[in-house]
Amino acid sequence: MTTRVRMLSGFNHNLKHKGKIYHIQTEDGGKDNPQIITHAFLGGVILDTVRQPYGDLLLKPNWQDALRDRMKAQHLEEIRKLFSGAFDAQTETSSEDD
Template sequence: MMVVGFNHNVVYKGEMFHIQTEDSGIANPHIITLLYRGGTIISSKKTSYADIIKIENLEQVVEDLMKEQHKDMLRRLKAAEFDGRLFGSQSQAPAAPATPVTPPQNASATTQKPTQSLDEIILEYLITDDN
């Protein structure tokens, strides 16, 4: 079964942001990632995978592309790439790092609790994995 998307809320410099990544499916083969603050789109990235649609392991490749694109948007936010747009000329914006709304209880993927949701596992991976 194909993953249709990832959604995560992240607090960055005291403000809530939402990152959403979706696959539009084989009929419209592209992945879209959006970064929101209060319902306003701050940034977007769209990647087509039309050129690889006939590969055998398409589902896994698309899921990996989605994870990487989602993780990249989170990294860009944490790297202050959007700060000029977000905070204007406020050079004194708080310097708190991006943190998940619900911090992961465990940093190791091998010790995940079986009751942890897939979203929680992915969020933990996205935030702790800097590869």
């Protein structure tokens, strides 16, 4: 019998920055597509996407713990980008009513 390894649960945060609500989402692509994918959204529009492969972790005995740590780090980095103003120029003309 084979043990089926499921994708790890991701992270989702709604964050207010300069009067707008952004959504940051990080997810695991799974063993068949080993990459961490993080999106930054505003009003359903993707502002930024970060993809990081993690095939290097799959050979480690504690790969799921290492993957979880890497996912957290990538998610927090996207939050830092948001609050540092990295997406401000893209969203200056957007209004909350759009």
